[in-house]
Amino acid sequence: MASQPTGKLSLFSLTAMVVGSMVGAGIFNLPGRFATATGPFGAIIAWAIAGTGMYMLARVFQALAEKRPDIDAGVFAYAKAGFGDYTGFLSAFGYWLGSCLGNVFYWVLIGSTLGRFFPEIFGDGSSATAIIVSLVGIWAFHFMILRGVEQATFINTIVTIAKIVPLIVAVLAFIFFFNYTQFSENFFGGVGMPEKTLVAQVRDTMLITVFVFLGIEGASVYSRYAKTRSDVGSATILGFVAVTGLMVAVTLLPYATAPRAAIAGVSNPSLAGALELVVGHWGAVFISIGVLISVLGAYLAWSLICAEVLFAAAKSNDMPKLFAAQNRNRVPANALWLTNIVVSLFVISTYWSRDAFNVMLDMTSVTALLPYLLVAGYGVLLARRGTGYETTPHERVRDQIFAWIAVVYTLFMFFAAGPKYVLLLAVLYVPSTILYFWARREQKARLFAPAELIVFGITLLAGAIGAYGLATGLITP
Template sequence: MTSKSEQKLSLFALTAMVVGSMIGAGIFNLPGRFATATGPFGAIIAWAIAGTGMYMLARVFQALAAKKPDIDSGVFAYAKAGFGDYMGFLSAFGYWLGSCLGNVFYWVLIGSTLGRFFPEFFGDGSTATAIIVSLVGIWAFHFMILRGVEQATFINSVVTVAKIVPIIVAILAMVFAFNYTQFSENFLGGVGMPEKTLLAQVRDTMLITVFVFLGIEGASVYSRFAEKRSDVGTATILGFVGVTGLMVAITLLPYATAPRAAIAGVQQPSLAGALELVVGHWGAVFISIGVLVSVLGAYLAWSLICAEVLFAAAKSQDMPKLFAAQNGNRVPANALWLTNIVVSLFVISTYWSRDAFNVMLDMTSVTALLPYLLVAGYGVLIARRGEGYETTPGERGRDQLFAWIAVVYTLIMFVAAGLKYVLLVAVLFVPGTVLYLWARREQNARFFTSVELIIFAVTLVAGLAGFVGLLTGAITP
């Protein structure tokens, strides 16, 4: 049996979990996605909004780690503590489901990256060959993780360092190639691009900013393994600041090296194409290798997080107790099996998708919004009540302000996502409620309170509307 002390993670390892979770697929797609939507001016506004909102959310996670040290695996546990059992379940299920969709996106990106060099086999990442390679990879990681959490987190720490190198190289190359005249021409949109209002430009970047910030809660999810509880909040802020700087640079610098239309037209992963415009073909090869390392590392981090969320939800009786089982290496084996079965089914489904790449990216972003909203809401509640602030009453006003800004930010993100994706998420939430009913029945507990029944009814109506929309073609994934 592994001892408890051997399970503890240092500040560096926790920070690596945050960085490893955040630097995955998204950062390599920023140049093309932003250039399609807007120029540098709109990008600066978008990052100001996203950076402020996500910084406030990071501060909420930091405050909750300090004020509620007894709550582990915080993402859904905070929702349950603040808003009841069913909302806690929806937060846990939504976060887990979004993580599964994100893992599918990673495999699609791996396929499309290989498709740059072997187009007849991998294409856009959803060919039969790409799917077979993805399935082999999924289950190879599965059996590695079953051997132990410490081994997997060590590999993640190593990979996190390795995958930052190509990003730094790309930034330095673009700094040396910086052309102020080109940047000025692109600043308000550039030539050869469709006319859009500034508001529409910024709105079109919002989901990608949510996606690239996913993982900010990585240390919070793994809080039960922290050597010191205070390291959880510190790791969250350190990871956020470092990764945000990299993402803003990766977004803005390409505008100073090529016309916006050229950047918008490159193949995904677009950082490879953007660097190729600057230094030639070796740049695309170099970044593509970085993408493969980065995405595989991020996939490892998110596989751990997926299993940990299901495990922790089962331990707190929010999921069926089947998922609370651990193997001899203290890995939540049943939770890992369900996660990878679901990921495999979604990967297979991409064969019939017309645009698996962007659908998976946007769906992953939207499913994360409900857990984030509930965490921010809980931050407001405990600051208003003064819970945990007995020795630090002067921090209440500041933390409540931060939490309110985070609430407003996540609500704006829901609006930016649009009704289509909200309904598609509801389609997945309705059958997921079966797991909640299963868990409640195991405990001989009441299924819903009167308020929770209303919430379930709204979810059911939205899910049915989304399902009908899919059947009629009114909603196209």
């Protein structure tokens, strides 16, 4: 964050940033989302694909941190370095927008968690009362961060530790009540499994795996505050390994304690319901408290990241200079204001959504894919060119293979998402071009290079198709 003095973040702090960003809302919804789609067999395949793809992406982040230490503005800066100004802008806007949508999802999850105990008031998290409570929370956090982030980062560190405890307790409970016979019955879906191919089962789990891995780039976003530059890559890998193990356990172990259909039928957050099936009502209460702590902590972390992304993009001339302004507490106030206005508008829009919970989860996942794809693509370019590999030429082939696998993985994720979410994403991207025009005009710079004009044309066409789909009802959020 802008108010952190340069060189203050240790390896532990950077790793905590990765873990704190990744362990948020998604992990508490893995049992139900997976059980709805598949059994343990499909889940194992899904995690093998997601784990491999995201590990390769983590290795790309590590390589870029080591080979291009001069690029320290975060994820979007790699896209700009590799593919030009407009693509860099799209990456910055997409990453910021995805962070905003993730924050909306957090508030929907808070509402649905409270709805477990007060169903008539909070419902599924998109009732009028839930939306009002969310708006109060958004602006309470907003004014706390405006006062300075020293207290905010301290809270984030405490919360990161506190929210791991319910997850570990749940895992230990599932291990204690592990029933091999139940696990075997569920292995290929068990009783009541919808008839669909294994490929379809795996595809239906893919977007939530992207969602729970969001935050893997947390150390990269704050890279310029690292005591040692190499710690950025190390923190990314350490955070990835720790959180992946926890997520796989939370997904697979419930299959050994209850029928798949029962797990699929619990309300969100599904980990609370899955634990309740095993130990009784106190399990749901315990996990729900953990969810509220975890989500509020993750919301704080992502609020900081949202503002940092806009601030860094403005400092590097990819966004209007307005967002580079800081208040007397050295907080990027204008960036924070725009972020929370957008988050508030999306929260209000959930009132008209048929399934706000999963729509926001899936939209957040899809929005993150473009920045990730561009990072992986830049990893390929860098290894092919040999930039930064002058003293380690033997690493070029390895890093290029890793980057190519990450490219293929992110493209597969777009396929898994399907055209609906890609078109909805384009609808959100088109108005963002106003910010790009604004920034280019401030710099008196050319709007588009020839290749960028083609990218803009494709974005405009996809946005028009998406808008038409929404207007005619062919696409429903």
